[in-house]
Amino acid sequence: MAKRPTVLVTRKLPAAVEARLERDYDARLNPDDSELDTEALLRAAEGADAIMPCHSEGFPAEVIARLPEGVKIIANFSVGTDHVDLAAAKKRGVVVTNTPEVLNDATAEVTMLLMLGAARRASEGERLVRAGGWKTWSPAFMVGTQVTGKTVGIVGMGRVGKVVAERCRGFEMKVHYHDQRRLPAEIEKGAVFHETLESLLAVADFVTMHCPNTPETRGLINKDTIAAMKDGVIFVNAARGTIVVEDDLIAALKSRKIKAAGLDVFQNEPFIDERWADIENVFLLPHVGSATAETRDAMGFRALDNLDAYFAGREPGDRVA
Numbered sequence: 494m495a496k497r498p499t500v501l502v503t504r505k506l507p508a509a510v511e512a513r514l515e516r517d518y519d520a521r522l523n524p525d526d527s528e529l530d531t532e533a534l535l536r537a538a539e540g541a542d543a544i545m546p547c548h549s550e551g552f553p554a555e556v557i558a559r560l561p562e563g564v565k566i567i568a569n570f571s572v573g574t575d576h577v578d579l580a581a582a583k584k585r586g587v588v589v590t591n592t593p594e595v596l597n598d599a600t601a602e603v604t605m606l607l608m609l610g611a612a613r614r615a616s617e618g619e620r621l622v623r624a625g626g627w628k629t630w631s632p633a634f635m636v637g638t639q640v641t642g643k644t645v646g647i648v649g650m651g652r653v654g655k656v657v658a659e660r661c662r663g664f665e666m667k668v669h670y671h672d673q674r675r676l677p678a679e680i681e682k683g684a685v686f687h688e689t690l691e692s693l694l695a696v697a698d699f700v701t702m703h704c705p706n707t708p709e710t711r712g713l714i715n716k717d718t719i720a721a722m723k724d725g726v727i728f729v730n731a732a733r734g735t736i737v738v739e740d741d742l743i744a745a746l747k748s749r750k751i752k753a754a755g756l757d758v759f760q761n762e763p764f765i766d767e768r769w770a771d772i773e774n775v776f777l778l779p780h781v782g783s784a785t786a787e788t789r790d791a792m793g794f795r796a797l798d799n800l801d802a803y804f805a806g807r808e809p810g811d812r813v814a
């Protein structure tokens with residue numbers, strides 16, 4: 494019988510995903526979910542044919558260069574691929590895949606949670622109740638911003654951005670967006686296209702980020718683009734922390750140029766800037782956009798479909814390098 498391919502799985506994955514891995518591969522699982530630093534990762538990859546990592550493991554060019562010869566594919570358990578140097582992988586002949594589509598709904602849900610949480614001061618309210626500080630009620634108490642009927646500015650109308658647009662329509666929001674190109678009318682569904690980011694920012698009551706982390710989007714939200722936003726805007730980011738210059742966002746939250754923010758992603762996760770803990774008008778989540786049981790299963794199956802295709806000699810459906 495031919496030897497089954499060996500797959501290094503860097504994190505603990507859902508039971509059904511691990512069961513399929515063990516059924517079809519010589520799977521090196523991580524039942525304790527222990528974090529692998531670069532050296533541990535490279536050691537664990539010795540003799541493996543494939544790696545199934547998450548965005549929590551980095552594959553910059555120097556790590557790609559040191560991968561054991563046998564590793565032919567990195568089948569990511571993530572849609573984002575900014576933790577992998579795709580050019581270096583391509584040069585080395587290592588195939589890279591991701592898991593698009595399957596996390597659109599979960600990420601759009603968290604986007605709405607962030608939008609509502611920021612606008613309706615959910616963190617402040619929760620802290621107050623838990624600390625036993627809720628002593629009164631009056632019409633002036635904990636007044637937030639209404640979401641219904643407002644203008645949302647979606648930056649990046651890709652797979653997740655389009656689902657967010659649908660959910661925002663459920664709140665009767667006017668949908669505006671900026672992307673590299675305008676969508677066909679049947680997909681746009683009346684959303685207003687802005688050729689420039691600045692033009693979008695000038696009209697949006699809510700700004701929500703749905704672009705990938707690329708050299709072009711890194712630091713896209715900075716003091717200049719914040720200045721282009723309406724005063725009192727609500728800002729939401731469930732994409733990547735690197736899109737935002739955090740010093741500038743913190744300054745804008747303190748000055749109330751940005752009235753409130755909802756953030757699921759940060760620079761330097763999970764060791765985020767300590768200042769976030771003290772900023773009252775921000776609703777914080779720990780990068781859980783895709784963290785539902787249904788989506789985690791679907792991400793694992795999608796990554797496995799890519800592995801199966803590769804080892805069957807077919808082109809993986811979600812090849813990015």
Ligand code: DGY
Pocket residue numbers: 547548570571572573574596782783
């Ligand atoms: C993704 O899939 O990119 C999510 O951010 C979780 O890793």
